[in-house]
Amino acid sequence: MAEEELPGVLILDIGGTHGVLENIAALLKKYFLLITMKEFLENKKEMSKKIQSVFVFDCRPTIDQELLESLPNLKVIGNCGVGVDHVDLKMISNFGVKVTNTPHAVADPTADIGMALMLASARRLVEGNVLNFPGS
Numbered sequence: 001m002a003e004e005e006l007p008g009v010l011i012l013d014i015g016g017t018h019g020v021l022e023n024i025a026a027l028l029k030k031y032f033l034l035i036t037m038k039e040f041l042e043n044k045k046e047m048s049k050k051i052q053s054v055f056v057f058d059c060r061p062t063i064d065q066e067l068l069e070s071l072p073n074l075k076v077i078g079n080c081g082v083g084v085d086h087v088d089l090k091m092i093s094n095f096g097v098k099v100t101n102t103p104h105a106v107a108d109p110t111a112d113i114g115m116a117l118m119l120a121s122a123r124r125l126v127e128g129n130v131l132n133f134p135g136s
Contacts, residue, residue, distance in 0.1 A: 006033040008050035010040055012060040020057045037061050059086045068095045082106060
């Protein structure tokens, strides 16, 4: 597909403190035309027509009524995370836009950490570490 044919996806930024991780952006670029919030704000009239999706990463960009009103072709908001409590589902549905998330994305890592904490507690690992390495 040519770049012009790819559906546009609005993201906050690539990299940096709150942007989409670079390896995720590389994957997204195979299937979507990534449009950063800065590019969108600099050329709202042209970019708003291209954007069909918003990729929410680390609760950003903020989805509010003003943003939704400026994106006439928006079909879906994809949230990279478990919950959707940071978006107003009722308001978004009034625009005919769907919201997705990744409900099981952190199930395995959470279980791993839980097991590690239980094993560390049962074996008094932290106490042993402090006794063996004072001042650490």
